[in-house]
Amino acid sequence: MLGIYLNDHLAGSTAGVERARYLTRASRGTAIASAMGQIATEIAQDRDMLLELMRRLDVPARQYKILAGWAVEKAGRLKANGRIVRRSPLSTLIELEVLRVGVQGKVAVWQTLRRLSESEDRLDPGLIDDLLDRAHRQLRTLEELHLRQVTETFRTPGRSRTGARG
Template identity: 30%
Template sequence: MSREESPGHERLQLYLNDHLAGSFAAMELIDNLISGHPQDRFGKFFRDLRNEIHADQEKLRNLIQKVGAEESAVRKAGAWLAEKFGRAKLGDADDSAELLEALEGLALGITGKRLLWRSLATISANFPELQGTNFNVLEERAQDQFSRVEDLRMDMTREAFQN
């Protein structure tokens, strides 16, 4: 059995693809938020966040290639469908309560990404394909993204539930 066929290597490929699918769902959600807030106080925030998440997504795609995997179309399609159902629930991203729920979804996704980078840092010594990537910097960037989303989420919480 070659290294690429080992159970651990196959699990790594699936793990990376699962996170890539999640990043596609996040990008869909952010694109929806950008279109709902092209010129208001949230537009720049979501455009900047989208650029950062796109850079992280490209890093993840590069890692998928390095470990010899192909991007899973099925997983990406599933993420796309999940985001579409979520969008139907949100409906009006101008409403502070709807925006609050969208931000909660983003916060969860960013937390998952932070944990991805931490996990990959932990196993990188066992996978030469992962070596040379500074996962600590990626984890710090995810933490910064989370903090900014969380700050806005708290603002929306206060706005949504004011008396």
């Protein structure tokens, strides 16, 4: 059961790395670019650490799950965003939401491994606590970026806060 669970999270992590890197490239020249670059780097490091913890636990990484995570992320880019040629602010908003969900999933796997570390000598509780702290920090940053992007995406000249013309 643990192997299935960790491989499912590995698939999600693979998708998260790809999505974070994509959003980082797409946000060049914007206010979120610097923060996204840091988060993308950390998400990739976290995926590497998940693989390392799987090795320590003798859980083989299933290549088909890794490929599935990669493919799902690529397919997720095909959504309609209201624009044909240029990138829509709605794309950035939705991608930030997807990343928030992914980081929440990462928090869950770290919490699970932290609990298992109480009876599993191959898991270092201090390391997992550090991973949890970093994931919570990533989540706070993504939430801040999301709130800024909400304002950017739905800012309409000549409208009041309620959306009525004024």
